[in-house]
Amino acid sequence: MIEAGAQAPDFKLPDQDGNEVSLADLAGQHTVLVFYPADFSPVCTDQLNVYQEVLGELEERGVKMLGVSVDSAWAHKAFQDHLGVSIPLLADFHPKGEVAKAYGVWVEDYGVSARSLVMIGPDGTVEWSYQSPSPLEIPGANLIFDALDERQAA
């Protein structure tokens, strides 16, 4: 997958409301892209629910979080409502998985992205990335805070 120091690949994807979000829109802040396999799957559900609970703390530290999966914007809308989360969800739907491929997190055998996190800095450089060793394993939000602590101590 893409690693720290690389230029984050550009993208333009619709969110759950059909609004297009591009890398350029995210300039000037830290962004965490949360790649996950699929809307409504049990593990992804727990992952987004627990991340929702730390959105306030992330915001305090100047971090915006965005979910990305190959589901459509319509499915994202229903998933967001179902979970009660406000994390924007981007549809890497057409061409399917193009952004996941650009970030090196595509799993060809299953046609989904691997469960992974990519932190992008204000200048569009990848600051940190992490891929779960197993799709069943949720990366704890502690990993994001650890990465932020390291960046801010450096």
Next chain:
Amino acid sequence: MPTSSSTPWTSAKPPEPGPDDHLRGEGPLVVEYADFECHHCALAHLRLRELRVTRLFRHFPVNSKHPRARALAHAAEAAALQSRFWEMHDLLFEDQAHLDDPHLWQRAERLGLDLGRFEADRRSEAVAARVERDFRSGIRAGVTSTPALFSAGRLHSGAANEVLLNALRQGPNR
């Protein structure tokens, strides 16, 4: 389906027991991060109750999943201020079908709490801060779902965790 797993710690350990932590029982320490609206947490409670362990309870309310989670955590902390934390803990887990405010008042009355004080305390900033402190320590320790049970250097997720239960049944092994 809830997943059940046992993994070594990969980040900060949960904080050591402190003076205002909720502890009960004797035996090997199990640090629980749990949510009163979570069914798997109630099941874990029933299973741990049968074992000789020291239980340390910390709040991990996932409000987007369980809309009453924070309110219930606050109610338990308000009971704690009248020295009835574990009694309220047990009453909440015993009947997760009745978790609205009037049901909380019934429990408070049953425990002989000063209801006016209970009401004020459960809406206080101090109680909210106490719950948030637990939640943040859980996040830092890598908790991603409830219940999360820390014991003997490992994080166990899921109520039906045979790895943990077997280890505890066999007694301390250190």
